[in-house]
Amino acid sequence: MASPEPNVRTLPSAWSSLDGGDVMHEAQEALETYKKKDASKVVMRFKAVGNAPIMKQNFYKISASNRFQLVIQFLRKELGWKQGDPLFTYINLAFSPAPDDTVANLFKAFSTDGHLIVNYSTTAAWG
Numbered sequence: 001m002a003s004p005e006p007n008v009r010t011l012p013s014a015w016s017s018l019d020g021g022d023v024m025h026e027a028q029e030a031l032e033t034y035k036k037k038d039a040s041k042v043v044m045r046f047k048a049v050g051n052a053p054i055m056k057q058n059f060y061k062i063s064a065s066n067r068f069q070l071v072i073q074f075l076r077k078e079l080g081w082k083q084g085d086p087l088f089t090y091i092n093l094a095f096s097p098a099p100d101d102t103v104a105n106l107f108k109a110f111s112t113d114g115h116l117i118v119n120y121s122t123t124a125a126w127g
Contacts, residue, residue: 040064042107043115046075049090050121053079059115064104068097075120090119 041061048054055078062071072089081087091097091110107116119125 040104042103042111044071044103045115045117047117047119048121049093049119049125050123052121055079062103064102064107066103067099068101068103068106069099071103071118072099075118079120086122088121088124090121090125092117093119 040063042064044060044062046055046058046060060074062074068089072087075089076083076085076087079087089096091106092112094110097106103116110116
């Protein structure tokens with residue numbers, strides 16, 4: 001019988017068990033939790049900066065599980081701007097979020113008075 005290779009280690013039994021071990025069960029639960037969409041809503045407040053037009057209504061609710069890209073698309077639609085028209089968005093007058101950031105993460109980190117403030121402009125306003 002050949003001996004195992006010297007640099008190859010075997011996994012502990014809990015990891016190598018595919019018959020429903022605790023670790024596998026916990027990993028499956030974590031994966032299922034991650035797959036579920038967050039059904040909660042986030043209140044967003046839109047504020048114009050510079051010469052950007054002011055919206056008639058500036059408070060909206062959006063699903064927390066949505067990406068910020070959807071917020072940008074919604075803002076373009078509400079303002080009547082085309083895809084090529086310049087639009088710059090900022091959170092709390094500080095930074096421009098990435099389009100793939102989730103609304104929930106932005107809200108958890110940067111909410112003010114129970115809502116997420118999104119500033120928008122036609123020109124670059126900050127860094």
